[in-house]
Amino acid sequence: MDRRPGLSVRLQLTLSYAGFLLLAGALLLAVVWLFLLRYVPDQAVTVPVRGGSDDPMRSPYLFVPGRSDLWEAFAPKAAMALGFLLVCGLLGGWLLAGRMLAPLARITEATRTAATGSLFHRIRLPGRRDEFRELADAFDSMLARLDAHVAEQQRFAANASHELRTPLTITQTLLELARKDPTRDTGRLVESLYAVNTRAIDLTEALLMLSRADRRSFAREHVDLSLLAEEATETLLTFAEARGVVVETTGDVAVVPGEPALLLQLTTNLVHNAIVHNLPDHGRVRVTTRRDPDAAVLTVENTGAVLAPELVATLAEPFQRGSERTHGGRPGQGGPPAHAGAGLGLAIVRSIAEAHDGSLTLVALPVGGLRATVRLPVAAPSSAVS
Structure with a gap:
């Protein structure tokens, strides 16, 4: 099937990892911001410090920033944090996706090798059982069955060709003998040809029966x-x-x-x-x-x-x-x-x-x-x- 080129699975997983990490960081910062807003006034205010202060250099008033002041201080830091998470998500996601998809690359390579007609290749993916290894083992089993089936079909075709060639060769020999010897008994020749032809028909019908059973095309x-x-x-x-x-x-x-x-x-x-x-x-x-x-x-x-x-x-x-x-x-x-x-x-x-x-x-x-x-x-x- 001819398909248009698209993003690789590794790149899609990387973007997914980075997007999820960025979204999680944004939600975390939003939660922190919401909690801060609960205790911050709309405008900056100054409130007197209770009990005063013995230090003449310290102001007796405390400055409380407003929401706009807090936003000006919080937004750049939040943007820097989100940018850091984005970079980490892209780099980490790319590495993790490559590691996770490495078995899939081996399976793909084995599939391409099998598509060329080479059925003896096996993946033999190491490691403990997981989805990729189950897929690789199933693919190896399929290749083994296909290899055995192809070998059996090749032997069958060779044997069938030999068996079908035998009556044809005998028929040709009998006809050549009859052509070289016009006085030959035609009755015996006809009987021999009939027997050989019957054998060829028997073999052909047997092959058709065997093919019908192999196809399982029956009700x-x-x-x-x-x-x-x-x-x-x-x-x-x-x-x-x-x-x-x-x-x-x-x-x-x-x-x-x-x-x-x-x-x-x-x-x-x-x-x-x-x-x-x-x-x-x-x-x-x-x-x-x-x-x-x-x-x-x-x-x-x-x-x-x-x-x-x-x-x-x-x-x-x-x-x-x-x-x-x-x-x-x-x-x-x-x-x-x-x-x-x-x-x-x-x-x-x-x-x-x-x-x-x-x-x-x-x-x-x-x-x-x-x-x-x-x-x-x-x-x-x-x-x-x-």
Whole structure:
């Protein structure tokens, strides 16, 4: 915003200090003057001294000045005192204002540095806590979050570019091979191109879903997580049977405020992830919901290989595919959802949970497999659905 130049805050505080000090001095002098006027006659008079005087050189009369005489004697001294207070107020106010505003200068400099794109700078204002230090600490925290967010977005953009480039590169390679070899089987070429194009579409839709959750641009209504768990299980039942996985769904009513489509995507992603990353035969998935006093909880557990804690800590990162976990399945009837295999399933779950002011927790089970727990704020009891 383009603003006209004005007085600095330091100068404004200095003038305020000096003005207040000058006003206080003037009021003090006015009070003294008023008290003096109570005992001073309008005109100068001479009054005899009671009892006379033994000193022949002393006059037997006492001179009492009038108000005009007193004013002539008082006004110059009062003006000098006010001038002294004004000078002291200006000098002292300038020094005090500079001392008080020194932290603000550091905050301003840090803000200008951050505006250039340098987010690693921190103020780290020393001293005990006060308004300026609280502001500096809040600014440092904001810079730290922004720095982490920018770094995450840069990693995400790099990973997304790599993931999107892969199907395009494969497509180009297939087309070059077909151009060089006209006798190549076009049926296999079309099938390969279809599979690669499907992967690119899946990845694009996953990115759009993730972006929508990050923006939090959705209306909220009351949703029962137990109903979403049943719907997600029914949708993936054929896919689970094809992989030899048994899915169990139990739990209580757990109503949360949120966007139904996003919460259904969250539930579907968790169930699908549990089906895909399971035992080769006789795998099991258990989906439960419950309502705690302060949160609604959705838990999805699956059997599978024993996972290292270091691996589990990275599973919800975008485009992170654990080396000990395998992906499979093709889009189609009873197949995985659109974003399968893009490395964004759990990232989307976490993003949707955080967009609903909730959280995602991943824990490796000692006997093998994974437990994913989503906690979301519960809806008000008066507005809960049955």
